[in-house]
Structures are given as C-alpha cells and as structure tokens.
Amino acid sequence: MDTLVADLLAGLEEIPLIDPHSHIDPLSPVARSLEDILGYHYYTELAHSAGMSQQVLQPQVPSRERVREILRFMSHYDNTAQYRWFVEIARTFLHFPGQRVTVNDADWLYETAERVFQQLHWEAEVRQRTRLEKIFLTNEFDDPLQGFDTTVYVPCLRTDTLVFQFHQPNTRQRLAACTGIEAEDAGRVRRAFLTLMERFVNRGAKACAISLPPQFVPAPLSDAELDNALRRADSAALAPALFWLLAECCRTFQLPFDLMIGVQRRVYRHGVFQGQDLFDQRTSLIQYQELFNAFPEVLFPISVLTSNQNQELVAYSWIFPNVIVNGHWWYSNTPPYIRKDLTERITAVPKNKLIGYYSDAYKLEFVLPKYRMYRQILAEVLAAEFVRPGLLSETEAVALGRQLLYDNVRTIFRL
Amino acid sequence: MDTLVADLLAGLEEIPLIDPHSHIDPLSPVARSLEDILGYHYYTELAHSAGMSQQVLQPQVPSRERVREILRFMSHYDNTAQYRWFVEIARTFLHFPGQRVTVNDADWLYETAERVFQQLHWEAEVRQRTRLEKIFLTNEFDDPLQGFDTTVYVPCLRTDTLVFQFHQPNTRQRLAACTGIEAEDAGRVRRAFLTLMERFVNRGAKACAISLPPQFVPAPLSDAELDNALRRADSAALAPALFWLLAECCRTFQLPFDLMIGVQRRVYRHGVFQGQDLFDQRTSLIQYQELFNAFPEVLFPISVLTSNQNQELVAYSWIFPNVIVNGHWWYSNTPPYIRKDLTERITAVPKNKLIGYYSDAYKLEFVLPKYRMYRQILAEVLAAEFVRPGLLSETEAVALGRQLLYDNVRTIFRL
Amino acid sequence: MDTLVADLLAGLEEIPLIDPHSHIDPLSPVARSLEDILGYHYYTELAHSAGMSQQVLQPQVPSRERVREILRFMSHYDNTAQYRWFVEIARTFLHFPGQRVTVNDADWLYETAERVFQQLHWEAEVRQRTRLEKIFLTNEFDDPLQGFDTTVYVPCLRTDTLVFQFHQPNTRQRLAACTGIEAEDAGRVRRAFLTLMERFVNRGAKACAISLPPQFVPAPLSDAELDNALRRADSAALAPALFWLLAECCRTFQLPFDLMIGVQRRVYRHGVFQGQDLFDQRTSLIQYQELFNAFPEVLFPISVLTSNQNQELVAYSWIFPNVIVNGHWWYSNTPPYIRKDLTERITAVPKNKLIGYYSDAYKLEFVLPKYRMYRQILAEVLAAEFVRPGLLSETEAVALGRQLLYDNVRTIFRL
Missing domain, CATH: 3.20.20.140 (Metal-dependent hydrolases)
Structure with missing residues (x-):
C-alpha cells in the first residue's frame, strides 16, 4: 500500500461534499429496497449486455426475483467499476461482511436492505x-x-x-x-x-x-x-x-x-x-x-x-x-x-x-x-x-x- | 522486477491459446526461411519508412541479400515492438544467444533458420x-x-x-x-x-x-x-x-x-x-x-x-x-x-x-x-x-x- | 526519488540542444524585463481565463503594475505546467530562492529581472x-x-x-x-x-x-x-x-x-x-x-x-x-x-x-x-x-x- 496516497486519501475524506449533479427525487431520496439500488440502469444494462433476458424486468416479476437475477448476472460483470460501487454500498450501508457479492448473497442482501432502508432517519x-x-x-x-x-x-x-x-x-x-x-x-x-x-x-x-x-x-x-x-x-x-x-x-x-x-x-x-x-x-x-x-x-x-x-x-x-x-x-x-x-x-x-x-x-x-x-x-x-x-x-x-x-x-x- | 507481475505472468503462461484471427496458410503454416519472417509487412514497411529502398524487395534480388538489407535497417527501428517480436523469434526458435539483433547477425540467423525451419515436425x-x-x-x-x-x-x-x-x-x-x-x-x-x-x-x-x-x-x-x-x-x-x-x-x-x-x-x-x-x-x-x-x-x-x-x-x-x-x-x-x-x-x-x-x-x-x-x-x-x-x-x-x-x-x- | 530516472536525466542533460522551432526575434532574443516573460501569451491567457480583466493589458498601464496583476492571478493557475516554467525561470535565471512564486514576490522579481536581464552578454x-x-x-x-x-x-x-x-x-x-x-x-x-x-x-x-x-x-x-x-x-x-x-x-x-x-x-x-x-x-x-x-x-x-x-x-x-x-x-x-x-x-x-x-x-x-x-x-x-x-x-x-x-x-x- 502506497502510504502517500493513503495519507492524501485520508485528508480528502475529511472534506464535506456538495454534489453538483444528480437525479435524486427529493421526495424519495434514499432507497426503499434493494431493487431501488439494483434497478439503477447501470446494473440492468450490464446484466442485459452480459446475457440477461429483459423478461425479468417486467413489472409482474416479483421484486426479489428480479434482484436475484440481476445479482446472478453480476458474476459476468464483477470486473466493472459499477460492481465495485455495489459492493461498497453493501458493505457500508448493509454491513455486508464479504469482499465479493454473488447470487448466493441475494436473500441476505434483500432482507437486510428491507430492514436497514426502513429505519427512521435513514x-x-x-x-x-x-x-x-x-x-x-x-x-x-x-x-x-x-x-x-x-x-x-x-x-x-x-x-x-x-x-x-x-x-x-x-x-x-x-x-x-x-x-x-x-x-x-x-x-x-x-x-x-x-x-x-x-x-x-x-x-x-x-x-x-x-x-x-x-x-x-x-x-x-x-x-x-x-x-x-x-x-x-x-x-x-x-x-x-x-x-x-x-x-x-x-x-x-x-x-x-x-x-x-x-x-x-x-x-x-x-x-x-x-x-x-x-x-x-x-x-x-x-x-x-x-x-x-x-x-x-x-x-x-x-x-x-x-x-x-x-x-x-x-x-x-x-x-x-x-x-x-x-x-x-x-x-x-x-x-x-x-x-x-x-x-x-x-x-x-x-x-x-x-x-x-x-x-x-x-x-x-x-x-x-x-x-x-x-x-x-x-x-x-x-x-x-x-x-x-x-x-x-x-x-x-x-x-x-x-x-x-x-x-x-x-x-x-x-x- | 515486480514479483506480483511476474507471478501473474507465470500463471498466464500456463493457459493454452486459441487464436481467433490470423492469416496463416494451413498448407504452409510455418516459415521455410528467414525471409518468411522478415518478409512480413511489418518489417518491410518499417525498413522502407526508415529509408530502405524498395529495390531490394524485387524478386530478382537473392533472398539472403534481401534479409540482410532488412536487418541493416533494423538499427533504425530497434525501438519498436515489431523489433522485439523478431528478437523473441530469434531467441526462442533459433536459439539466438544475444539480446539485440543487428546486421552482423544476418548470416548466422539466415543459416540457422534454414536448418531449424526444415526440421521434421517443425x-x-x-x-x-x-x-x-x-x-x-x-x-x-x-x-x-x-x-x-x-x-x-x-x-x-x-x-x-x-x-x-x-x-x-x-x-x-x-x-x-x-x-x-x-x-x-x-x-x-x-x-x-x-x-x-x-x-x-x-x-x-x-x-x-x-x-x-x-x-x-x-x-x-x-x-x-x-x-x-x-x-x-x-x-x-x-x-x-x-x-x-x-x-x-x-x-x-x-x-x-x-x-x-x-x-x-x-x-x-x-x-x-x-x-x-x-x-x-x-x-x-x-x-x-x-x-x-x-x-x-x-x-x-x-x-x-x-x-x-x-x-x-x-x-x-x-x-x-x-x-x-x-x-x-x-x-x-x-x-x-x-x-x-x-x-x-x-x-x-x-x-x-x-x-x-x-x-x-x-x-x-x-x-x-x-x-x-x-x-x-x-x-x-x-x-x-x-x-x-x-x-x-x-x-x-x-x-x-x-x-x-x-x-x-x-x-x-x-x- | 527514482534513481534510474535521475541517472537517465543526468545523461540527457549533457546533450546539447538544437531547437527546431521557436518564435525568437534574433535581434532581441532575450528578455529585457520581467514583462517580456510574463507577457508571454501562456500567462496572459491563463490569468484572463482565471478571471483577470484585460484592462491591465492596455499599454497605458505601467509595466510593473501589469506584471503584478499577472502574478496575482497566478495563484489560480499555480497547478499548471506553465506556472512551473515560470518558477524554473525565476530560480535558474533570477536565483529566486523559493519553490513557489506569489504576488508577494512581484517587486523582488521585477527588480531582479531589471538587473539581471541588462547584464552584458546575457x-x-x-x-x-x-x-x-x-x-x-x-x-x-x-x-x-x-x-x-x-x-x-x-x-x-x-x-x-x-x-x-x-x-x-x-x-x-x-x-x-x-x-x-x-x-x-x-x-x-x-x-x-x-x-x-x-x-x-x-x-x-x-x-x-x-x-x-x-x-x-x-x-x-x-x-x-x-x-x-x-x-x-x-x-x-x-x-x-x-x-x-x-x-x-x-x-x-x-x-x-x-x-x-x-x-x-x-x-x-x-x-x-x-x-x-x-x-x-x-x-x-x-x-x-x-x-x-x-x-x-x-x-x-x-x-x-x-x-x-x-x-x-x-x-x-x-x-x-x-x-x-x-x-x-x-x-x-x-x-x-x-x-x-x-x-x-x-x-x-x-x-x-x-x-x-x-x-x-x-x-x-x-x-x-x-x-x-x-x-x-x-x-x-x-x-x-x-x-x-x-x-x-x-x-x-x-x-x-x-x-x-x-x-x-x-x-x-x-x-
């Protein structure tokens, strides 16, 4: 590990953020379920590009099912920056203990998200x-x-x-x-x-x-x-x-x-x-x-x-x-x-x-x-x-x- | 030397290859002489670009002469990736002992290639x-x-x-x-x-x-x-x-x-x-x-x-x-x-x-x-x-x- | 510090230069004042881009004033390669002792330049x-x-x-x-x-x-x-x-x-x-x-x-x-x-x-x-x-x- 980079990073992490462009809905700014995370087009498009049928994105498919399918195809795009964002979210906000997420984690993630995202003051x-x-x-x-x-x-x-x-x-x-x-x-x-x-x-x-x-x-x-x-x-x-x-x-x-x-x-x-x-x-x-x-x-x-x-x-x-x-x-x-x-x-x-x-x-x-x-x-x-x-x-x-x-x-x- | 890179490279070298695009003639897939190697357009075009006349590429010029001339001009493009491919070929297949090839090696390379490339089961x-x-x-x-x-x-x-x-x-x-x-x-x-x-x-x-x-x-x-x-x-x-x-x-x-x-x-x-x-x-x-x-x-x-x-x-x-x-x-x-x-x-x-x-x-x-x-x-x-x-x-x-x-x-x- | 790079750099610094493109006026090849350096369009355009009014570039503005203003705006572009060229000039030719130049150095630089650039055989x-x-x-x-x-x-x-x-x-x-x-x-x-x-x-x-x-x-x-x-x-x-x-x-x-x-x-x-x-x-x-x-x-x-x-x-x-x-x-x-x-x-x-x-x-x-x-x-x-x-x-x-x-x-x- 490069200590200079680590020191600079520590310094940068102290700085508050003003984020000058987003698509946040201020009436619903945070996720309500894991689907609000994995439904982000970065995941659906990568999963589809890697071979996932769009059938699973139809509204009649249950949310948990859809999430599982997107996670299943993650094994084909776990080399991407987008995958890393998801792992960070799982680790930081859901306290996911691992370094890599797979379809085997689908239920745990789904249920933890249900619980965590419903907290007061989330x-x-x-x-x-x-x-x-x-x-x-x-x-x-x-x-x-x-x-x-x-x-x-x-x-x-x-x-x-x-x-x-x-x-x-x-x-x-x-x-x-x-x-x-x-x-x-x-x-x-x-x-x-x-x-x-x-x-x-x-x-x-x-x-x-x-x-x-x-x-x-x-x-x-x-x-x-x-x-x-x-x-x-x-x-x-x-x-x-x-x-x-x-x-x-x-x-x-x-x-x-x-x-x-x-x-x-x-x-x-x-x-x-x-x-x-x-x-x-x-x-x-x-x-x-x-x-x-x-x-x-x-x-x-x-x-x-x-x-x-x-x-x-x-x-x-x-x-x-x-x-x-x-x-x-x-x-x-x-x-x-x-x-x-x-x-x-x-x-x-x-x-x-x-x-x-x-x-x-x-x-x-x-x-x-x-x-x-x-x-x-x-x-x-x-x-x-x-x-x-x-x-x-x-x-x-x-x-x-x-x-x-x-x-x-x-x-x-x-x- | 970076040992992590060396370790990864060793791992990658174990992997067999399926090469999905080439211009190999399956009836004559390997070189018969050094000219089959140095006649590759990468060498003729670099030599020409560096100043070699195209006269030497005329069919009436003897093969050994042509090879010598392309090697002579290599001293002007021995900074290129293409040069390195040639050195690798000389070292790996002709057991050339040096790290750099020059026109002084022309005869040795030509003759060794004649011998090696004619081997049974080459x-x-x-x-x-x-x-x-x-x-x-x-x-x-x-x-x-x-x-x-x-x-x-x-x-x-x-x-x-x-x-x-x-x-x-x-x-x-x-x-x-x-x-x-x-x-x-x-x-x-x-x-x-x-x-x-x-x-x-x-x-x-x-x-x-x-x-x-x-x-x-x-x-x-x-x-x-x-x-x-x-x-x-x-x-x-x-x-x-x-x-x-x-x-x-x-x-x-x-x-x-x-x-x-x-x-x-x-x-x-x-x-x-x-x-x-x-x-x-x-x-x-x-x-x-x-x-x-x-x-x-x-x-x-x-x-x-x-x-x-x-x-x-x-x-x-x-x-x-x-x-x-x-x-x-x-x-x-x-x-x-x-x-x-x-x-x-x-x-x-x-x-x-x-x-x-x-x-x-x-x-x-x-x-x-x-x-x-x-x-x-x-x-x-x-x-x-x-x-x-x-x-x-x-x-x-x-x-x-x-x-x-x-x-x-x-x-x-x-x- | 990378000693290999330092060694190579030392070798490269021995090599004389033939500079094959410049806009030097051979009748006035060197600077006569700091303005001849800071009037270079790289500095005026960066200062202007960073917010400097062009008023200060009018001929009726005194030279020392203009130089000071360009230096003042340097604090907004001291991240650029152009800034480094100026620091190098100040250090090498004016014997400026610091590593960074600011508007506080304006008078010292201006006056030193007056003196140094007027030397015989400059x-x-x-x-x-x-x-x-x-x-x-x-x-x-x-x-x-x-x-x-x-x-x-x-x-x-x-x-x-x-x-x-x-x-x-x-x-x-x-x-x-x-x-x-x-x-x-x-x-x-x-x-x-x-x-x-x-x-x-x-x-x-x-x-x-x-x-x-x-x-x-x-x-x-x-x-x-x-x-x-x-x-x-x-x-x-x-x-x-x-x-x-x-x-x-x-x-x-x-x-x-x-x-x-x-x-x-x-x-x-x-x-x-x-x-x-x-x-x-x-x-x-x-x-x-x-x-x-x-x-x-x-x-x-x-x-x-x-x-x-x-x-x-x-x-x-x-x-x-x-x-x-x-x-x-x-x-x-x-x-x-x-x-x-x-x-x-x-x-x-x-x-x-x-x-x-x-x-x-x-x-x-x-x-x-x-x-x-x-x-x-x-x-x-x-x-x-x-x-x-x-x-x-x-x-x-x-x-x-x-x-x-x-x-x-x-x-x-x-x-």
Whole structure:
C-alpha cells in the first residue's frame, strides 16, 4: 500500500461534499429496497449486455426475483467499476461482511436492505455518513419544487424538454399550465422562459442544465424566424434558438448553464430503460464558439461524454473565462478515464475552474461509493503529479483537492 | 522486477491459446526461411519508412541479400515492438544467444533458420511451444478448404471481396464457379451466399469476417433496389446491402461476424506490399446502430483500428448484448495502445464479452512473441487494477486472464 | 526519488540542444524585463481565463503594475505546467530562492529581472546555460534576415501569410517588394516563390513552416485554374494550390516543410493577444495523402495540435518515409500529453524519424524550462519502456534520447 496516497486519501475524506449533479427525487431520496439500488440502469444494462433476458424486468416479476437475477448476472460483470460501487454500498450501508457479492448473497442482501432502508432517519444517516452538505437535483420545468428543503436539495432547471420537445403540443401545454403563457410566438416564449426561471430562482435553483446530441450547434434566430419555426413546429430549427433563449435567461438570472455534451438518445432501441443511449465521437466544442463568445457573463460548466473530447474541454477552459470543466460523465465515469482526464485537466486548467466530480445518482446511497472512487484517483493523481515531484506538500495537495471537491462548487454556483 | 507481475505472468503462461484471427496458410503454416519472417509487412514497411529502398524487395534480388538489407535497417527501428517480436523469434526458435539483433547477425540467423525451419515436425513443435490449440484462418470465399485439419486450423469466411468487389465480373464468376449460381439478382445472390456459407460451416468454419473502411454504413436494400444496383454494377450501392445479406446468412448459420473497422486501403500508393493502408480517425460505431438493432441474434466481435475509437467500442459493448470486444488490431497493436485499451475495457465491459487478443499472424512463429507481449501487459493491468487494490486474489486474476485468452473464444465462437 | 530516472536525466542533460522551432526575434532574443516573460501569451491567457480583466493589458498601464496583476492571478493557475516554467525561470535565471512564486514576490522579481536581464552578454549566458547550439526562427517571407548570426539563429520561412492571405493586395505588394515580381498569374507566383525561397536558402534557412486549420486539404490547381483563382482573389481556391506550389519549391531546394496541423484561428474573438486560437478535433492526416504521395523527396516534419491525432501521426510516419514526427505542440505541450504521445511514438516509429521537442519560445529564457520538462518525461519513458524491461542499458537509453534531442534534428534538417 502506497502510504502517500493513503495519507492524501485520508485528508480528502475529511472534506464535506456538495454534489453538483444528480437525479435524486427529493421526495424519495434514499432507497426503499434493494431493487431501488439494483434497478439503477447501470446494473440492468450490464446484466442485459452480459446475457440477461429483459423478461425479468417486467413489472409482474416479483421484486426479489428480479434482484436475484440481476445479482446472478453480476458474476459476468464483477470486473466493472459499477460492481465495485455495489459492493461498497453493501458493505457500508448493509454491513455486508464479504469482499465479493454473488447470487448466493441475494436473500441476505434483500432482507437486510428491507430492514436497514426502513429505519427512521435513514436519509439523514446516509447524508451524514457521506458528509453530504448539499446535492443538486434535475428538475423538469414544471416541477412544483415543493415539499423538500432546498438548502440541501438544490433545484436545477433541466431544459432538454424545452429545447428538444418544444414542437410537441404537450410541452407547450405544460409550459402554459405552469407559467400562464401560451408560448406561440418569440415574445411569449421569452416571457414564459423568464417566468419559469424566475420561479426556479425563487425556489433556490442554482443552475440550468441540458444534455445535448453530438451534432448540436446553438444559434439564435430573429424573432420573425422563430415565429415562423414555431408555426411550422420545426424542431430542427427550434432547438438551437430555444437553447439560445435559455442562455439569455441564464444571463438575466446569473445562473450557470450546465452543458452535457455528446449523447445520442435511443441508439439501442430495445435496450433496458435508460440503457439505450450512446454516442458519436465525432463532435467538437467548436460548435459552441458563438455561444461562448456571445455570453461572457454566463458560466458554462461542461461535461463531455467521451474522454476523446477531454483535450478540447481542457483547451477551451484554458482560453475561455466562461468555460468551466465539470466532472466525469457516464461513459467516462470509470477509473481509467477519470485518471486520464483528471491528470490532463489538473496540469493545464486554472484550478479555480475545475469542478472535480458529481454523482449523477438516482438514490443517495450511490453518492458515497462514486465519490470514493473519485477520491482514490484524485489522491493518486495528486501524489504523482504534485507531491512526488516536489511541487506541493501533502497539505497543499489536499487543499487543491478540496478546491475541486468543494470550494469551486460553492464559488461557481454562488452558494 | 515486480514479483506480483511476474507471478501473474507465470500463471498466464500456463493457459493454452486459441487464436481467433490470423492469416496463416494451413498448407504452409510455418516459415521455410528467414525471409518468411522478415518478409512480413511489418518489417518491410518499417525498413522502407526508415529509408530502405524498395529495390531490394524485387524478386530478382537473392533472398539472403534481401534479409540482410532488412536487418541493416533494423538499427533504425530497434525501438519498436515489431523489433522485439523478431528478437523473441530469434531467441526462442533459433536459439539466438544475444539480446539485440543487428546486421552482423544476418548470416548466422539466415543459416540457422534454414536448418531449424526444415526440421521434421517443425509445425508441431511451434504449436506445442506456443501452447496453441487452435488458430482461425482467413479464407477467401472460394477457398477449397481442403488438405488440413480443421479442428486445428479453423476456417473463417473472409468477405471483403464479396462486399467490395462484387461489381467486378471476376468476383461473380468465382462465386458461380464455387456455388453453381449465377448471382445476377437479389434472390440468386442470397442463395449463392447461403450456399457458400453452408459449405464453410460444413468444413468447420466458426466465423465470418470483414474489414471495413471508416465511412462504411451498412444498410439493407429491397430486392428490387438490389436488382437494380446489380444491373448497374454500382459498387457504392452494393456494398452496404451485400454486407447486410451476409449478416442475414450469419444469423441463419449462427456464425459470429467479425468486423474490423476503420481501414483505408492504398493510402500510400507506392508503399511496400501490405504497407499501404492507413486510416481516417473520423469514424463512429453509430454507423452500425441499425445493424446491431436488426440482428440481436448475431454476435459481432469488433476490432477498431484506432485507440481513439476504443471508448466507443467499450460503450457499445457495455450496452448492446451482441457487440463483443475483439483484440488489438494493427496500428493499435503496440504496448501503449494495448495497455490503455485493455485497461479501459477490463474495468467497464462484462468480462464474458472480452476477447483478449489475436495474432493476425502470417506464420505460426509470430503467435508466440505477439501473445507474449499481450500477456505481459495483461499481467501488469491485472496487477494494477485488480490485485493491488485488493479486488482479486492472484488466482482470481489469472482466472480473469484465462477468460480473456481462452474461455471467451470457446464460448463466443461456439467451439 | 527514482534513481534510474535521475541517472537517465543526468545523461540527457549533457546533450546539447538544437531547437527546431521557436518564435525568437534574433535581434532581441532575450528578455529585457520581467514583462517580456510574463507577457508571454501562456500567462496572459491563463490569468484572463482565471478571471483577470484585460484592462491591465492596455499599454497605458505601467509595466510593473501589469506584471503584478499577472502574478496575482497566478495563484489560480499555480497547478499548471506553465506556472512551473515560470518558477524554473525565476530560480535558474533570477536565483529566486523559493519553490513557489506569489504576488508577494512581484517587486523582488521585477527588480531582479531589471538587473539581471541588462547584464552584458546575457544572451550568451542564457544560451550557454541552456546548452543551446542553434535555434530555428519563424520568419515572415519578407524578413530581411540581416543582423544576426544565422549559424545560431537558423532562418525558417513561415508561409501562413503566403497561403492564407494571398488574396489580400497587401500580401502581393509585400511579395513584389521583396522579389521584384508582380505575382498575378501562376507563372509569376511560382517564380516569386522560388525567388524568395532562394533568398532564404542563401541566408541559411533550413526549413519552411506553416500552421494549418483542421479542414485544410492541399491540392494542386492547373495554371489556368490558378490564374482564374488569382483573378477572383478566391482565398478558398488559392490556399490549397499555393501550399502545393510551396511544396514544389521545397522539393527544388531540398527543404523540409514543417506542417503544424489543426489550429482554428480567432475562436475566442475577445481573447488576449495570441490567446484566441483553439481547434476542432475532427481532422485527419488522410487530408494530406495526395501531398505525401506526390512529394516523396520532401520531408514533412509534422506537429499535431491534439493528442487524439497522435495515433494518426504515429501510423503515417510508420508507413510514409517522408512523414516525420515533430515535437509536442501548444495544447499538447503539457506533461500528460507529452508522456502519452512520446510513449506511443517511441515504441512504434523508426527512431531516426522522431524529432523529440522544440520550444516554440518567444524569448530564449523559455528554452531551458520547456526542455527540462520534456527531458524529465523522456527519462521516465526511457526507464519504463526500455531500461526496466531489459531492452536497453542506461547508456543505450541515453543514446536514444540523444537521437531525439539532437542527432535527428541535424540529419533531418541537413545541418
């Protein structure tokens, strides 16, 4: 065991967390059963990829049965980072005594989870053990944002539907329902967007967010052109311009706009729920050059789906004051990609522009194992790039880690 | 010396090999002279790139002279992985005593090779020292598949000609000659393909294979459209559709279809034989989405030419049950790329979907040094990613290695 | 501390340098004040990216004030490789005693620099401490090339203006002024280019150079087509053809043609001076296939802007005798990219085709810290890939390093 890395890791584990991106439901933030853990698409998609039939995912199959089947197929993907997250959850939260989980543990895990997850104050306990101060949500634009503590569960306006589904009548009906505005021309769209963003800001929202396909190029339309595109319900024309309007609203409300770049939806059309999306590596941040030039006052924390695009992200963040590097997303959220991308970032981008990590979690129990994976790698990178070459002391290296894990999230999102 | 890596390597060296892709001629599987080794395009192209004139490759130049010249230029590329393969061959098979080979060794090597390679049972000895159980071939569609043991030399239908040269009368004549079918319309093409694939399967074939250019997008044609494209001998229209027909045949015969993606042929038009091909990194597996969706019953072991595309391969294999990760191809078959790509794969893709390596060899003598290079890196990766972090014991790590080297080849190709 | 790496580094530090690419002004090669160091765009752009207003870069702001402000923002980018270069300069040339520089050191550094940089023979001292034998320049085509020692400051014809600004009357006027030829048709353009290249060669020029955008595809035009494009001042048509003409001139004069591929100019339009350029990762060396085929007699030392393109560079150099690998450029000139790219190159490309590094420096003081960074990584790579696996002795490894740092520059540029 490398004692320097262990020492740095110990230092990093003292740092509280503000998790700047998740899919937590604040009305049901923790797991209720083992199925809430193993139903996470990372497990269903890996099990299916390794050979599991989707039959077992049908609602009529009993929950315990489904969990057992996903665990059975785990023996085919126990080499993955996702498997390690599950073992960490079992060990940390269920006090599972072993180092490896197999189908033989299904009943024990299922029953222990039933008991543990029903405890009073389970949510508070998970947050406390995770040292989790705040966690950002992903809220649909018509989310009522009621019934939870927004100083812990920080609202974030997710805008995919507004940008990519605006041509569908249902979207405009929902928008009308929550803003009172029939958004049928450019002026009213703008007013509706401002209205809902104001509601979000008043409820403590700290960011807008959107995921974007590889080909996407933001571009404004004149009001007349936008009116025309709205009449024709032309989604290809609408999306770049509606995105641009949202950036204008972010400027008005001083909200950072999280861009998650590169996902192609529904590539595997018969895949499991949320296990259908992939990508086309041929994308470039050059597509955003007009945006970055036009909105110097808006911060754009950017996630890229592929490690290939990391050098673009490093370079654009090195040059553009408003481009911020944000976490390790999805297909790049495994140790080899985190190690490479983090090393490239931390030696080239001003350190006040690096948001280290976010969990992307659906249930709070995932925050701990995912951040643990990240902190381990962060400790290794700090050791190799800064402490061993004599550039930083251990204390200074931990301070740099703290900036990535905590300080920058506060500064950039104005918490 | 790292004893953990050495121990793992010793364990991995016990594992027999099934090599799932080569260019071995089963009627002449081993080298007859040193020229059979140094004539391999890896050496001629590196020597030429380093400054060797192609004059020496003319047939009228005596073999010993040619070998000496390639060895002379080796002093300019003795930093490469290819050089190490040659040193391994010299040491292992010719009992060359040194650690480095230079032009001064030309006569000794040439003469020793003459003697050693002519030994009785040389082929059996090479296979035995290599622990090589089976090795897949690359067979043209009209290969007679006669005169060799198909339980050792496993036929594999190579389909490049059928897909990319079908517009040439010669291809259809050859097809007619071996199937008895004049493939002039969609129905007869389909019958001809089924006929020849049946013949291959009856002779023990375990896979179809094809190499594909970066821009290629498979797509079916209706029979009427295909009839039309056949009449016009329109190769651009034919290739995607003929490829699709072959995938249908693979489904019928339950054959995996090896896709080797990304090669651009004849880029350096005056290059040495087989040393003319390069690539355009701008390619994506998204081009294959319809194929992967349409053929859930067909396994597609996929090789990508560039390490840049490895993350796509990892992600597509993580999501699609029928996408299999296959080896390290050509320009990605050097230690830094193998190390990176293997590390990314083995931490993210279900382990039953990883085919570790294939030799791509033209002569059996190359299987050993190439697999040795791979096993060394595999041992290092297993140590760094699994044993040192406490995730696997040494025995478990070697078992994981065995799955990549042996078990998965048996399962995926139904041996 | 790794003693093997330290030993190799000590060996590498004995090797004199020939720096094959810089932006040194031979009439003012060294810094006159600290501002000449901190005004380097790497510092102004990082400071601006980290939050510094550009106001302080206005000429009316006093120099000492500007330096202080750039130093103040250094606290936000003291994690970067660029920061380390500055610390090295301060320690080596100003005898700064600390390990870290902050704004508190501003006055001391400013005043010490005033004193040290004004010393007699400062230029000679910098070159001697750097062991710098020769350094290549970047000369505009109408540079008088007078007043300096061309055996130390080696002229290099930079051709961006000729290729990309030829449609502007000013360029042709300048060309006429220095060649006496009004280049208004193909024949006269050719003569003008030959005339100026002859002048350069007579003044000791050893290379042509150009930086190229990601989309660029060289292609010849017939004289009639070129005449037509010249009449229309059609820059899109002119650039590929003028580039081709320059390659013909390089052939005539046996000059290597340095290609620096992938930069997109003025992406951040309001960025600091020289801090506006970025890139589109979607580019390929396949765009140069006709060039490489057409000019087998011309050597093309190639720099790629992104590490993504390194595998293309490795493969094209492995296959094409006239493609040379050249240094680590700009956004790829930080330790993680150098480490990766160098490792990939040194295990796959004939070693006589590898130019290890160039400084790209604007002032001589930068040559030392940049090469020091490179040599450190080179020592690590030699240790890991060659000495530790038993392939080279330490002495042989240092000799390989010498080939990359020195011998190949002499051979390739015919010094």
